[in-house]
Amino acid sequence: MSSKASNATLSPRDLEPTGPPDRTYKVVFAGDAAVGKTSFINRITKGVFLSNLSSTLGVDFQVKTILVDDRNIAIQLWDTAGLHILCRVRSNPC
Ligand SMILES: Nc1nc2c(ncn2[C@@H]2O[C@H](COP(=O)(O)OP(=O)(O)OP(=O)(O)O)[C@@H](O)[C@H]2O)c(=O)[nH]1
Ligand SMILES: [Mg+2]
Numbered sequence: 857m858s859s860k861a862s863n864a865t866l867s868p869r870d871l872e873p874t875g876p877p878d879r880t881y882k883v884v885f886a887g888d889a890a891v892g893k894t895s896f897i898n899r900i901t902k903g904v905f906l907s908n909l910s911s912t913l914g915v916d917f918q919v920k921t922i923l924v925d926d927r928n929i930a931i932q933l934w935d936t937a938g939l940h941i942l943c944r945v946r947s948n949p950c
Contacts, residue, residue, distance in 0.1 A: 870923070871922050871923050871924075872922075872923060873921040873922060873923050873928040873929075874923065874928060875928055876928065877921055877928045877929060877930035878927040878928050878929065879927065879928075879929055879930070880929075880930040880931075880932060881929065881930070881931050881932070882931075882932045882934060883931060883932065883933050883934065884934040884936065885897060885933065885934060885935055885936060886936045887938070888938055889911065889937075889938025890911070890938060891938070893912070893935055893936070893938075894909055894912050894935050895909065897918055897933045897935050898918075900920055900933060901918040901919070901920045901933065902918075911937065911938060912935055912936065912937045912938070913937055914937060915934060915935065915936050915937070916934075916935045917932050917933060917934045917935060918932075918933050918935070919931065919932055919933070920933060
């Protein structure tokens with residue numbers, strides 16, 4: 857069977873992690889308020905869209921673990937508060 861044929865039969869279950877992560881990557885989402893940072897992270901980690909989210913306060917993270925080239929890869933998705941919150945704690949005006 858060619859590799860192209862193998863790819864054609866790849867299912868989401870083939871990307872499921874099989875144990876503890878071999879490597880962890882950290883990704884920080886920073887940007888203007890209400891642009892969809894938290895919604896994007898929820899979609900990746902939980903596969904859902906929640907329409908009644910509150911603004912993020914401070915910093916939080918969620919973890920998504922996937923199988924890449926037979927290695928378990930954990931991705932820490934760091935969610936930050938929108939710029940209007942940061943403006944209050946920064947000494948520089950926004
Ligand atoms: N229609 C639509 N609305 C979206 C989408 N993504 C986010 N929203 C809406 O946009 C608003 C802000 O989304 P959030 O995910 O809370 O945005 P955020 O960047 O995390 O906001 P802060 O935490 O305040 O910085 C919410 O009302 C969401 O429901 C999208 O892809 N489509
Ligand atoms: Mg948010």
